[in-house]
Amino acid sequence: MGTTDTAAPKKRMSREQKLQQAVIDLCNQMFIIAGHEGVTYEDVKDRKDAWYTDWTMTVAQNEEWKKWGAAYLKKNLRMNTFLAERQMSWLSLDWGLKLSDFHFNS
Numbered sequence: 001m002g003t004t005d006t007a008a009p010k011k012r013m014s015r016e017q018k019l020q021q022a023v024i025d026l027c028n029q030m031f032i033i034a035g036h037e038g039v040t041y042e043d044v045k046d047r048k049d050a051w052y053t054d055w056t057m058t059v060a061q062n063e064e065w066k067k068w069g070a071a072y073l074k075k076n077l078r079m080n081t082f083l084a085e086r087q088m089s090w091l092s093l094d095w096g097l098k099l100s101d102f103h104f105n106s
Helices: 015-033 059-076 081-095
Strands: none
Touching: 015 059, 015 081, 059 081
8 A cells, every 4th residue: 555645735826926026036136136135025024214225226226126127027927128127116116225326317
């Protein structure tokens, strides 16, 4: 007689769960790309202050993060390129760190 596998099959994530996981993964990767490896989404998720000004990233790092994030969204959420890039622009505004080398020229 053989043994039976008692492990339950892995349940698929809902679209909402995938979106929540994407925000976590994208924020964690933002901190890594910006050189703040010790900081995670868990450290900032419940903060009500302007936590995003406590750390900075360069414009080049922000562009690298948006490029990485667009590829992540295309793969994991099956977004097309336009939608993924637009979503990353919104995430940069909502969750992005302060840019240390951004200079506004009027």
